[in-house]
Amino acid sequence: MKLNIALLAGDGIGPEVIDQAVKVCDAIAKKYEHHITWKPALTGAAAIDAVGEPYPDETHEICANADAVLFGAIGHPRFDNDPSAKVRPEQGLLKMRQKLGLFANVRPTFTFPSLIDKSPLKRERIEGTDLIILRELTGGIYFGERGRKDDGNTAFDTMTYQRFEIERLAKKGFDFAMKRSKKLCCVDKANVLESSRLWRETVQAMEKDYPEVEVSYEFIDAVAMRLIQWPKGYDVIITANLFGDILTDEASVIAGSMGLMPSSSVGSKVSLYEPIHGSYPQAAGKDIANPLATVLSAAMLFEDMNMTEEAEEIRRVVNKSLAEGYVTEDLADGGKSYKTSEVGDWLASNI
Amino acid sequence: MKLNIALLAGDGIGPEVIDQAVKVCDAIAKKYEHHITWKPALTGAAAIDAVGEPYPDETHEICANADAVLFGAIGHPRFDNDPSAKVRPEQGLLKMRQKLGLFANVRPTFTFPSLIDKSPLKRERIEGTDLIILRELTGGIYFGERGRKDDGNTAFDTMTYQRFEIERLAKKGFDFAMKRSKKLCCVDKANVLESSRLWRETVQAMEKDYPEVEVSYEFIDAVAMRLIQWPKGYDVIITANLFGDILTDEASVIAGSMGLMPSSSVGSKVSLYEPIHGSYPQAAGKDIANPLATVLSAAMLFEDMNMTEEAEEIRRVVNKSLAEGYVTEDLADGGKSYKTSEVGDWLASNI
Ligand SMILES: CC(C)[C@H](C(=O)O)[C@@H](O)C(=O)O
Ligand SMILES: CC(C)[C@H](C(=O)O)[C@@H](O)C(=O)O
Numbered sequence: 238m239k240l241n242i243a244l245l246a247g248d249g250i251g252p253e254v255i256d257q258a259v260k261v262c263d264a265i266a267k268k269y270e271h272h273i274t275w276k277p278a279l280t281g282a283a284a285i286d287a288v289g290e291p292y293p294d295e296t297h298e299i300c301a302n303a304d305a306v307l308f309g310a311i312g313h314p315r316f317d318n319d320p321s322a323k324v325r326p327e328q329g330l331l332k333m334r335q336k337l338g339l340f341a342n343v344r345p346t347f348t349f350p351s352l353i354d355k356s357p358l359k360r361e362r363i364e365g366t367d368l369i370i371l372r373e374l375t376g377g378i379y380f381g382e383r384g385r386k387d388d389g390n391t392a393f394d395t396m397t398y399q400r401f402e403i404e405r406l407a408k409k410g411f412d413f414a415m416k417r418s419k420k421l422c423c424v425d426k427a428n429v430l431e432s433s434r435l436w437r438e439t440v441q442a443m444e445k446d447y448p449e450v451e452v453s454y455e456f457i458d459a460v461a462m463r464l465i466q467w468p469k470g471y472d473v474i475i476t477a478n479l480f481g482d483i484l485t486d487e488a489s490v491i492a493g494s495m496g497l498m499p500s501s502s503v504g505s506k507v508s509l510y511e512p513i514h515g516s517y518p519q520a521a522g523k524d525i526a527n528p529l530a531t532v533l534s535a536a537m538l539f540e541d542m543n544m545t546e547e548a549e550e551i552r553r554v555v556n557k558s559l560a561e562g563y564v565t566e567d568l569a570d571g572g573k574s575y576k577t578s579e580v581g582d583w584l585a586s587n588i
Numbered sequence: 589m590k591l592n593i594a595l596l597a598g599d600g601i602g603p604e605v606i607d608q609a610v611k612v613c614d615a616i617a618k619k620y621e622h623h624i625t626w627k628p629a630l631t632g633a634a635a636i637d638a639v640g641e642p643y644p645d646e647t648h649e650i651c652a653n654a655d656a657v658l659f660g661a662i663g664h665p666r667f668d669n670d671p672s673a674k675v676r677p678e679q680g681l682l683k684m685r686q687k688l689g690l691f692a693n694v695r696p697t698f699t700f701p702s703l704i705d706k707s708p709l710k711r712e713r714i715e716g717t718d719l720i721i722l723r724e725l726t727g728g729i730y731f732g733e734r735g736r737k738d739d740g741n742t743a744f745d746t747m748t749y750q751r752f753e754i755e756r757l758a759k760k761g762f763d764f765a766m767k768r769s770k771k772l773c774c775v776d777k778a779n780v781l782e783s784s785r786l787w788r789e790t791v792q793a794m795e796k797d798y799p800e801v802e803v804s805y806e807f808i809d810a811v812a813m814r815l816i817q818w819p820k821g822y823d824v825i826i827t828a829n830l831f832g833d834i835l836t837d838e839a840s841v842i843a844g845s846m847g848l849m850p851s852s853s854v855g856s857k858v859s860l861y862e863p864i865h866g867s868y869p870q871a872a873g874k875d876i877a878n879p880l881a882t883v884l885s886a887a888m889l890f891e892d893m894n895m896t897e898e899a900e901e902i903r904r905v906v907n908k909s910l911a912e913g914y915v916t917e918d919l920a921d922g923g924k925s926y927k928t929s930e931v932g933d934w935l936a937s938n939i
Contacts, residue, residue: 357817362708387750400741400742435743458834483809483812487812
């Protein structure tokens with residue numbers, strides 16, 4: 238099969254972890270006789286520095302015409318504490334999500350047997366966790382009207398949802414639930430927010446189309462608590478953009494390491510695959526970042542292309558590296574560790 | 589001293605836990621020669637049933653003229669999954685916060701040595717946790733304009749903040765920080781929200797008035813993660829209404845039991861004291877609910893009245909009940925447990 242993959246390395250450790258995923262994908266392509274054409278493109282602070290724009294038009298063209306996008310990370314500390322910065326790397330991320338129509342962020346949360354004791358949570362609470370959070374990604378308060386009034390002394394942001402946006406996301410949730418344990422939880426703040434009431438109303442109306450799926454409705458504050466207390470209580474969660482932002486990061490604690498958690502952002506035409514960790518600027522250029530989350534994101538890419546064997550092969554080799562301790566320092570418990578690039582080479586050569 | 593305390597028992601287990609706090613306060617009054625006049629008033633579903641309104645005017649009069657308000661819990665499941673219910677118990681809570689001007693919700697999070705192993709988090713992660721979350725309580729998306737458009741197919745909510753609302757809350761945060769370890773963390777989503785950028789701007793401008801306080805700024809998604817990974821990294825957190833709603837509930841996991849965590853909601857005239865747990869309808873009327881969070885909320889009440897000894901005495905007797913296992917079934921680990929009312933009697937008689 239021929240695959241055109243847009244390659245957005247981004248900022249910080251982005252380029253380093255992306256490099257390893259490329260090695261792994263190339264090894265997969267070789268083994269299974271595919272042909273991958275990589276289309277590198279600029280994004281984030283790197284793009285601001287080069288062309289003054291965090292998601293340039295050329296980058297969009299490349300992504301829109303690709304079969305999939307593989308993404309590293311963006312963000313640079315020099316923008317973080319400067320509320321007045323006009324152009325910010327994150328704007329690129331948001332513009333990209335919107336222009337590519339990446340409406341559903343899919344974040345699986347699971348534990349690795351060999352790493353379970355790294356979690357701040359007790360083993361018995363998390364062992365066997367296997368849940369998916371589906372975060373709406375192109376609507377809500379991220380994209381509503383915002384601004385200032387009263388000489389800048391009042392600021393506002395608008396959380397807006399349209400029924401079709403909720404339906405589209407919920408449909409993915411129901412579909413996932415049907416393939417899994419048939420349990421769906423809609424997380425909102427319907428006791429306060431009108432947009433959450435529209436969520437509930439919309440999802441309730443869809444229940445009849447999925448009679449086998451058991452649907453529950455919970456408030457975001459309660460879920461922020463229960464997700465940590467008993468993650469095995471959840472299977473598929475659907476939620477709005479802002480709530481999903483918070484819950485998915487919180488859920489990453491369960492696995493004990495952000496360095497392992499992949500994600501996909503699904504659009505109607507093209508989808509994007511990225512590790513959930515950020516650009517981790519402190520580690521940039523040191524060849525120490527953990528590439529596994531990016532590599533596992535590539536596995537999600539193959540999975541979505543119905544290349545199940547290829548996806549399985551990647552997961553197998555990742556598990557092998559964990560079992561044999563061929564890992565970066567964050568997972569090495571002070572024992573022997575390997576460089577980012579060494580881990581990438583090892584994974585590729587074991588395929 | 590003479591104290592007039594408005595008593596809002598509310599729904600579910602509210603009345604039962606409030607009764608125990610009254611016993612304890614009366615015992616304190618007797619020991620320290622105070623005189624407490626209790627002014628019971630209706631709120632929540634109980635008030636809807638009685639007078640069609642979750643926060644009736646008479647209740648407001650009683651609260652506004654009291655020295656303090658002691659509050660149980662409100663909420664009833666029959667309203668939860670009915671997006672069309674016109675009158676909801678929670679509206680009473682929100683109206684009360686707004687009309688009484690309870691702008692700062694103060695939620696301490698700490699661990700009890702005897703209960704530390706109840707936490708889903710590992711002992712070494714949480715032992716010694718002592719943080720305070722200050723949640724803005726009368727602004728933000730809870731009180732902005734909301735509604736429907738396009739024949740009900742679009743819903744919106746507005747998150748609005750004015751500079752003075754942020755200043756008022758932040759000032760309390762700086763004051764707490766000065767009395768504690770001089771560390772303040774402002775939690776927001778300034779990489780996306782304009783209102784968060786106003787938060788950052790406002791707090792940054794206040795830094796010069798508190799040169800001793802070390803201020804940090806973190807994003808809500810990152811904090812949702814770090815709070816669980818390493819709660820000892822935080823001392824005083826200030827944040828907006830919605831973010832605080834989520835973070836305070838999440839933080840309650842640290843202590844291992846919601847049944848223990850008190851809170852206050854501070855206004856410029858009168859303040860309110862309540863357990864952080866909800867109305868827990870499944871347990872209502874069974875005399876099994878844990879009253880300690882409400883009792884500890886009463887301790888916060890005395891503390892704020894500068895009755896430090898009285899507050900300490902309440903905490904002492906609560907610790908004694910924990911140490912001696914005179915507790916409700918939720919804390920008894922399958923061992924001997926006591927009824928809600930028995931725990932209240934025991935606490936009162938040990939004062
Ligand atoms: C960088 C930021 C704008 C972004 C978001 O909030 O969506 C990030 O936190 C994420 O989750 O991808
Ligand atoms: C009941 C609900 C409206 C309320 C809130 O969101 O403020 C509750 O969750 C709380 O934290 O007191």
